[in-house]
Amino acid sequence: MTGSGLPAILLTGGTGQVGRALRESPPQGFELVAPPRTELDLADPDALERWVAARPWAAIVNAGAWTAVDAAESSAPEAWAANARGPAALAKASAAGDIPLVHLSTDYVFDGGSDRPYREDDPVGPVSVYGASKAAGELAVAALNPRHVILRTAWVFSPWGTNFVRTMLRLGETRETLSVVDDQQGCPTSALDIAAAVGAVCRRLAAPGPAPSGVFHFVNGGETTWFGLASRVFDRAATAGRKVPALTPIASSEWPTPVRRPANSRLDTARLTGTFGLAPRPWTEAADEVVDRLVRAGGTEGAGA
Template identity: 55%
Template structure:
């Protein structure tokens, strides 16, 4: 396979793809090297060489800030994918677009499948839905990957926040009535690399859900983080389980973010590992850095 352009190279997933893509040529410009708010710049980057594929990992992910920063959220999450989809379509280049569980309203009782109706409840989810629609309508040669609750040993995420807060607190109050699938950036990256091997097969095009196996609440996730940290001699605060209403935020969160990955397994043979194994790996990496 030829060179692959990965946007969002400074993010959790983009960085993981670049790091794990052994033997592949990955060009992953950081945010300061590629202006995501400039459609012409995005088109020029696509036009700059004969890419084998483009992977759009760039996103405006500040869910709460998006409620008051609507234009920026829509520019990066919807208009940038539109520009990339149009440019890649002109050159016949497949596009992989990362999306989110936030395109759903969270009212379903079970795990969401790819055919469930989308109904975002906030600006972030709506803007990501806009990005999905832009990619679908502009470039038929696309793979949209919806993921959720992304964590890693790099960047800003829930795991790192919990470990930082644990340092000086005996108890942390964590939401226990939102259910989802914690997902590792490295796991997403490995799946993307597997999909890239099949990206020229029209049968592979479409929308898929990509999350680690199993489900959790944010409180469950915090407890798993602290349990693993304790194994390294780290501090393990008590987790006080609270309701969403007790932790108000500008943006509403889906109560149910669980995603069904059966389609991904059938099409690509990708079997996600259990989220607890993924969390242990991340905490091990972070604790070793501070040892």
């Protein structure tokens, strides 16, 4: 218990997309404590240990990560510190206090070569520094704290920070035409929905009695391509009277990036639904909600995030 009388959850990455969504809608029945990175740095094992030992946390949620996929190629030590060594230190410290740890991870642990949605026990095969560092973080969390839930998600968008939906709306303000990659398959996922899932998982883990552990996939329902997501974003923005660009589908080869993106980023969520009873809503509904928020805010929501 804390000053508020509620059990407390410690959150890393409170300024990120998932972190902001959790701060906007904290798990019901808990106080959420989200220290800034200046106080709780995943690259600083001593700070992690101090924070974990500071209170009898009901759970710890690790939403902090180095997420700049291309930049990670030239900043491998920093990416590994945040994505692998930090989670390892968090897992070790939380296990010492018998505290459950919810750790966010990514579709980038896979190489994208599968022709069906990935299941949790499919072998990982990262093709980037980011993916390899996140895969190592997963392994460390699973090995060091038996009370863990690793939630892999993908294609995250929200009203805040850097994400595809915000980028499309920003570019759409000035461009007459836009070319968007149409040969990568994935499941766009709202950080608002991830936050709700994290809340439900925390409630289950903090309840008395045995609780599930392991890797679980959480993405919104359905699947599409980046072109499909862009089309939905602009269709929705147009209904609110926004001027929208003409879209052209292109191949990934026409949009080279330092890191090859997985052709298939789809994640199968059956294990999560079967275990936690959570049924993710369709990505279309989740995307409409975020577009509506951003259009209503006239581009001001999330500014500076």
